[in-house]
Amino acid sequence: MAGVSDSVSAQMGMHTEPLTGRDIKTKFTLRNEGGFAYHFARDVDFNRRAEIDCADLEPSEINRKIRELMDSGHGSIVLRNPGAKHSLIVGILNRMNFIVEGSLGYFGCGLLDGPNVRISGRVGWSFGENMMAGVCVIEKNAGSTFGAALRGGDLVCKGSVGSRTGIDQKGGTIIVGGDTGAFSGFMMQRGRIVVCGNAGKNLGDSMYDGTIYVGGEIQDLGVDAVPAELTDLDRAWLARKLTMYELLPEKGVDHFTKIVAGKQLWSYDNLEPTERKLVL
């Protein structure tokens, strides 16, 4: 298998340093397809569909019902009347389909690894936090810290999102159909953020790596976030991703601005502890 530094994403400037140490690739390799599922994952049938009416249920009861349905082999679950309740559909480490007919509150769809989630309403703060794989598509708006510490998968909000989108992002792709607030991409380490609308102040502040694409205006850039050239590879990837989620602007993607890390902060971070003491 080709090394990370030879990969297309590396050629796109997604990451420039070699990955070392224990990471997700040591457990899940393309050569070992069975490794993509956890040993405890339920054997579900996507054609078996069930519905949960959340109207009179507490979040813990709803999450328990989800697990009971998964245990019984249901691979597609519909949540009706979610009423913006918090912490729904969390910690799902299975290939699953979820359809949410309404809105979720805080910390929805956190710690996911595998599910495909469609939400017809909006979501609150910290949606998709620490998601490792899967796809979540939200039709309306989202709150702040959307996709915080995202590690993999696609997180798509077709409306606008709050502040600190993709804070501490470690991988995956966040796509915003509208605007994003201040400090988006703050301390981002890897992955991609695509904003079709405008971005608030301090975009990409203290980002270590990764790429941010903005279709509208950028209020200002944060520390160590710098513009970069939009390549043909970027354009092709943007067009493909935005088409996939029906967010491709009529005028295409040529107008997008690409932001990457200037990496001036790294010289400090690379110091050994003893050297750091000397600096201090």
Next chain:
Amino acid sequence: MCGIAGLIYRDGARNIGGEMTAMLQALKHRGPDSTGFAIYGEPGPSEYIMRFKVAEQEDLGRGTRIRRAIAERKAAVDGLLDELGVTVLNQDGPTEYASRYRIAYDGDMKDLADQMEEIEGTEILSIGNALELVKDLGDAADVSGAYDLGGFRGTHGIGHTRMATESDVDIRSAHPYWAYPYNDIAVVHNGQITNYWLMRRQLERSGQRFVSDCDSELLAVYTAVNLEKGMTLEDSLQRSIHEIDGVFTYLITTRNELGMAKDTMAAKPMVLYEADDMVALASEEVAIRAIIPHEIDTTDPYDEEVRVWQA
């Protein structure tokens, strides 16, 4: 953490008391220590509503001595009002220690407030033509039930569920805060103000008085002073973002307005729903859904965003 909520109707009075109760009850998990309401009724001509307390709820555990003291303090209040020529049109005592008086008075309201608070244990919660400020220990259902707010009709209101962090669990430290001694101004706040003492000392040097050590009270007094200088509510909110340090989202109400401001970091949450006839805001959407169960379009205001709505 604390939860805040606000509601304003643009087309006349509704059951503001019942709806604010439902919103705040949905935010109980953000702060179970105390709950407060600042709700605006339909004012009568040249009348004021005065809400005050003569003891804390926790004082009642001290037996018969405090009950005797409460009776003496109430008598002292009545005597003072009589002495100052205040006409008490109506009086209710929703709890042993809190009272609501409807009064007529054409004298100096600050002098009245100052003299009343000289009576031991007495604290004025609010004075206003339309404002009624109620706060006590317990969740929204407890407080609303004890003070009979479930059917209160009015145009707008704000409320707060408190998780005590920097001061005691008592009524004095509960929100909302009235801007002593200005009519009809109240504030609820979620956050921390880091230049509180600097700002407070500046306001105290100009003659303002604080009844608590809670940073949220600063916002009420700060706004009242700005409005007295002729500033609009929107200008005051805008100015506060740059003059007040810290992380905060706050809601402020006057006799006919509801305003909102978010700090430069947008660190504290707020969800906003706007319709033709009403506006609802809360720390969490689940509070708005407590009064509007069907699907709605809501947004998160951004950093440094200021909004004002008229009743």
